[in-house]
Amino acid sequence: MYGKCGVIGNARKLFDEMPDRNVVSRSGLIYGYAQLGEDEEALRVFKQGVLEDLEVNDFTFSSVIRVCGSATLLELGKQIQGLCLKMSFDSSSFVGSSLISLYSKCGIIEGAYRVFQEMPVRNLGAWNALLNACSKHGHMKEVFHLFKQMEKAGFQPNFVTFLCVLMGCSHAGLVEEGQFYFNLMRESGIEPGDQHYACLVDLLGRAGDLEKAMSVINEMPMAPTESVWGALLTGCRIHGNTEMAAYAADKVFQMGPIGSGMHVLLSNAYAAAGRYTEAAMARKLLKDRGVKKETGLSWVEEGNRMHTFAAGDRRHLRSNEIYAKLKELEEEMERDGYVADTNHVLREVGGEEKRQTIGYHSERLAIAFSLITFPPERPIRVMKNLRVCGDCHTAIKFMSKCTGRKIIVRDNNRFHHFENGSCSCGDYW
Numbered sequence: 001m002y003g004k005c006g007v008i009g010n011a012r013k014l015f016d017e018m019p020d021r022n023v024v025s026r027s028g029l030i031y032g033y034a035q036l037g038e039d040e041e042a043l044r045v046f047k048q049g050v051l052e053d054l055e056v057n058d059f060t061f062s063s064v065i066r067v068c069g070s071a072t073l074l075e076l077g078k079q080i081q082g083l084c085l086k087m088s089f090d091s092s093s094f095v096g097s098s099l100i101s102l103y104s105k106c107g108i109i110e111g112a113y114r115v116f117q118e119m120p121v122r123n124l125g126a127w128n129a130l131l132n133a134c135s136k137h138g139h140m141k142e143v144f145h146l147f148k149q150m151e152k153a154g155f156q157p158n159f160v161t162f163l164c165v166l167m168g169c170s171h172a173g174l175v176e177e178g179q180f181y182f183n184l185m186r187e188s189g190i191e192p193g194d195q196h197y198a199c200l201v202d203l204l205g206r207a208g209d210l211e212k213a214m215s216v217i218n219e220m221p222m223a224p225t226e227s228v229w230g231a232l233l234t235g236c237r238i239h240g241n242t243e244m245a246a247y248a249a250d251k252v253f254q255m256g257p258i259g260s261g262m263h264v265l266l267s268n269a270y271a272a273a274g275r276y277t278e279a280a281m282a283r284k285l286l287k288d289r290g291v292k293k294e295t296g297l298s299w300v301e302e303g304n305r306m307h308t309f310a311a312g313d314r315r316h317l318r319s320n321e322i323y324a325k326l327k328e329l330e331e332e333m334e335r336d337g338y339v340a341d342t343n344h345v346l347r348e349v350g351g352e353e354k355r356q357t358i359g360y361h362s363e364r365l366a367i368a369f370s371l372i373t374f375p376p377e378r379p380i381r382v383m384k385n386l387r388v389c390g391d392c393h394t395a396i397k398f399m400s401k402c403t404g405r406k407i408i409v410r411d412n413n414r415f416h417h418f419e420n421g422s423c424s425c426g427d428y429w
Helices: 008-017 023-035 039-051 058-070 074-086 093-105 109-118 124-136 140-152 159-172 175-187 194-206 210-218 226-239 242-253 260-272 276-288 319-335 351-359 362-373 390-403
Strands: 297-302 305-310 380-384 407-410 415-419
Touching: 008 023, 023 039, 023 058, 039 058, 058 074, 058 093, 074 093, 093 109, 093 124, 109 124, 124 140, 124 159, 140 159, 159 175, 159 194, 175 194, 194 210, 194 226, 210 226, 226 242, 226 260, 242 260, 242 276, 260 276, 297 362, 305 362, 319 362, 319 390, 362 380, 362 390, 390 407, 390 415
Parallel strands: 380 407
Antiparallel strands: 297 305, 297 380, 407 415
């Protein structure tokens, strides 16, 4: 109860004071930490249970595997999968659903497909997990096929099912299909929630139909949330509509305290239009309210270590080699036709500084590290907490072509599979 209500301190105190602990109490605590994103603590509780030889069940394994997926700890996730096999929990639909999410979040969609196909019993959670995986990786044909297969198997789609489909349609630019499934949801007796409306607004906004997106917001049966206005702001940023972006931002500010991402969206919309004074004001408001902007990070897993990079980062032990590799790669890319697009540096600085700033973004450092570390046959998988910028997206296409390597990048929206100079998103994300 305490864990699900987010009062994890009380949950832990109660757990520590229990004279007898069993699989239920330990699994409940692991789940509580997991849903709050406290991955290290969740794993620590699990590890302590293993050391104490305490009983575990499929719910325990499911929670721990989900933690590995959220933290993109692929190797640890594989080890726990092996433990599931050893203890005969591999046939559990809960464990299977978690494994699908693990492989998907770590950039191995083939592994997610394989787990699903090998599951002896599939519940709705397993179908939704694979639908979500396909949406994130841009496999929209498979999403529509799975939706039909799920219905044929006797499962009724729920609000999560439709959310997965709508998210995929949004990031693939499939406006007609997205509107079809939104209407189908209502016909199925499921009332859209604020997340479904946010997806529809995002779908229309990205496609450039901002007026229609605004009309969807005005017709919502509930008050628009921060995520709904954020979806509209994203569309405004893509299509340069600073006037509508300002209107949306005014609505958001009236809601009270908001996340740093919303402030940054408004600031970036102004900066992209060259209105640097307004952009500075938006960032000042962010500072005045004591809200910190999330630092852009990229990370790769190598062995049992996570290597994390920030833009312009020189703290890594192999920093000199990483920057030398980047310089070598940039020269090769330029010979192949790459020209840096400094419009993606949304600050009022000189052209050369803009070029240097964009050249050392975190994902480029992570890729350079991978190139000097991983064997040539191994795909490079980079995880990122923020959206990949337009110039880095172009640059990584050139990197994949120049090096002949497959590069998979996960940003906060979806996966991008770069190979031979092209991306699976079709430059729409």
